[in-house]
Amino acid sequence: MTMFVTASKDNTAKLFDSTSFEHQKTFRTERPVNTAALSPNYDHVVQGGGQETMDVTTTSTRFFHLAFEEEFGRVKGHFGPINSVAFHPDGKSYSSGGEDDYIHIHYFDPQYFEFEFEA
Numbered sequence: 001m002t003m004f005v006t007a008s009k010d011n012t013a014k015l016f017d018s019t020s021f022e023h024q025k026t027f028r029t030e031r032p033v034n035t036a037a038l039s040p041n042y043d044h045v046v047q048g049g050g051q052e053t054m055d056v057t058t059t060s061t062r063f064f065h066l067a068f069e070e071e072f073g074r075v076k077g078h079f080g081p082i083n084s085v086a087f088h089p090d091g092k093s094y095s096s097g098g099e100d101d102y103i104h105i106h107y108f109d110p111q112y113f114e115f116e117f118e119a
Contacts (some may be wrong), residue, residue: 011029
């Protein structure tokens with residue numbers, strides 16, 4: 001199945017089927033979502049966004065399980081909103097870019113590859 005994910009100021013990222021454009025899943029947060037990406041290896045969605053820079057100290061990228069729509073992790077690091085996230089094609093890392101003028105490259109710990117989501 002081929003899918004794509006969207007990000008929205010309505011505090012959601014949504015998963016769609018690329019062939020039929022049918023809505024499949026919704027990943028909700030309490031902040032606007034500026035960007036989202038799908039893992040090439042796992043049923044994981046990473047998303048970034050956040051409040052305006054003047055209203056926040058740090059912003060986190062958030063990880064959701066694709067099937068269960070549940071958040072299972074956060075990685076802090078940016079001061080202000082995150083505007084871009086992308087997985088490396090091998091799935092061993094991801095990058096994030098924010099309004100703080102920094103790009104962060106995050107390499108996953110070995111525990112990430114052993115993680116099993118318990119519903």
